[in-house]
Amino acid sequence: xxxxxxxxxxxxxxxxxxxxQALVRARSDGEKLVALLRLGFIVAFAAIRLTxxxxxxxxxxxxxxxxxxxxxxxxxxxxxxxxSRPWVPWASTGFDISLITVALSLxxxxxxxxGAVNNRIYFETYxxxxxxxTLRYDWRxxxxxxxxxxxxxxxxxxxxATHWHLDDLRSDWFGAFSRQTHALRxxxxxxxxxxxxxxxxxxxxxxxxxxxxxxxxxxxxxxxLERIHEELERSSSTRATLSLALLDVDEFKRFNDSYGHxxxxxxxxxxxxxxxKSVRTSDLVARFGGExxxxxxxxxxxxxxxxxxxxxxxxxxxxxxxxxxxGTKHLTLxxxxxxxxxxxxxxxxxxxxxDERLYEAKxxxxxxxxxxxxxxxxxxxx
Numbered sequence: 001x002x003x004x005x006x007x008x009x010x011x012x013x014x015x016x017x018x019x020x021q022a023l024v025r026a027r028s029d030g031e032k033l034v035a036l037l038r039l040g041f042i043v044a045f046a047a048i049r050l051t052x053x054x055x056x057x058x059x060x061x062x063x064x065x066x067x068x069x070x071x072x073x074x075x076x077x078x079x080x081x082x083x084s085r086p087w088v089p090w091a092s093t094g095f096d097i098s099l100i101t102v103a104l105s106l107x108x109x110x111x112x113x114x115g116a117v118n119n120r121i122y123f124e125t126y127x128x129x130x131x132x133x134t135l136r137y138d139w140r141x142x143x144x145x146x147x148x149x150x151x152x153x154x155x156x157x158x159x160x161a162t163h164w165h166l167d168d169l170r171s172d173w174f175g176a177f178s179r180q181t182h183a184l185r186x187x188x189x190x191x192x193x194x195x196x197x198x199x200x201x202x203x204x205x206x207x208x209x210x211x212x213x214x215x216x217x218x219x220x221x222x223x224x225l226e227r228i229h230e231e232l233e234r235s236s237s238t239r240a241t242l243s244l245a246l247l248d249v250d251e252f253k254r255f256n257d258s259y260g261h262x263x264x265x266x267x268x269x270x271x272x273x274x275x276x277k278s279v280r281t282s283d284l285v286a287r288f289g290g291e292x293x294x295x296x297x298x299x300x301x302x303x304x305x306x307x308x309x310x311x312x313x314x315x316x317x318x319x320x321x322x323x324x325x326x327g328t329k330h331l332t333l334x335x336x337x338x339x340x341x342x343x344x345x346x347x348x349x350x351x352x353x354x355d356e357r358l359y360e361a362k363x364x365x366x367x368x369x370x371x372x373x374x375x376x377x378x379x380x381x382x
Contacts, residue, residue, distance in 0.1 A: 028084040030135040035080035039073035096129040101152035113160040114174035139201040146193025213287045216272035224286035243305035243339040249291035250332045250366040302339035306371035332367035
């Protein structure tokens with residue numbers, strides 16, 4: 001039972017949606033790019049089919065097929081641009097692979113088994129779907145596409161093998177069936193799938209590195225600002241409060257000068273690690289520059305935010321920082337707190353307010369939190 005529970009937990013973790021908004025945005029942008037490439041592929045394929053008379057079907061059937069394909073491409077582009085839900089990439093991947101398998105299966109309905117197993121054009125479209133899927137930054141989608149493609153093609157092969165003698169199959173249009181060539185096709189499909197999974201996994205890793213501060217592991221200023229503007233739009237539509245805090249390490253330059261930059265870097269790493277672990281999963285944390293950290297508290301009123309920031313200040317002041325030859329040291333922080341929309345209509349307006357309060361906390365003796373006077377007096381250790 002423990003093993004099954006552990007397996008279920010791992011599967012849930014693998015299939016759960018990403019909480020990292022940078023990846024969510026990248027995947028949404030990737031889905032739009034895939035939709036454009038899909039439509040471009042369909043247009044190019046349709047042009048070739050109509051101008052060269054590709055295939056043995058009648059012109060009416062060809063025009064109907066092209067019309068359906070174009071409508072599908074436009075519909076999927078509309079879906080990608082109008083919706084950014086986690087299920088959209090899964091649905092579009094499943095549709096793409098399934099339609100290719102259905103197109104191959106239609107040859108079986110027409111009593112043309114070689115058209116199903118030896119059709120290079122439709123078969124190689126599997127590659128297009130699997131490879132372009134890497135643009136979604138999700139190896140799970142690449143694995144899903146590969147599994148669907150391989151299982152669909154092997155299913156068609158198994159059906160043909162049970163209803164026809166494979167070695168006797170020949171036609172002017174699709175040539176002759178070869179077991180060796182067929183096995184190589186399946187191996188190539190698997191190889192492209194595995195390669196795409198690796199590429200998507202590596203692309204995800206690189207995307208996470210972009211915008212991440214290499215010293216602390218926190219978000220950098222630019223991606224934080226992107227997230228903030230998204231939160232402001234969301235808060236505006238729901239009329240929710242968004243509280244913000246700017247925290248600065250007290251006398252950090254003196255610490256650096258006294259114990260060296262390596263000790264200073266280690267101090268920032270340890271403080272950032274504790275800060276990241278202490279906030280809610282919905283809160284946004286970033287290194288804003290030098291020894292400054294910024295935290296956004298969605299759907300939290302400013303009075304609660306001031307109290308929460310003071311708790312964070314106390315936690316961070318208890319972080320032990322190892323200093324060679326000196327044992328361990330402790331650093332304090334000062335903070336300014338504000339909220340949107342009470343302190344301004346834009347993030348820049350709110351930032352200016354909390355920066356003023358941070359400066360006031362510094363001039364009043366450091367190691368304290370200052371928020372709006374209408375909510376709470378300055379908070380510091382007694």
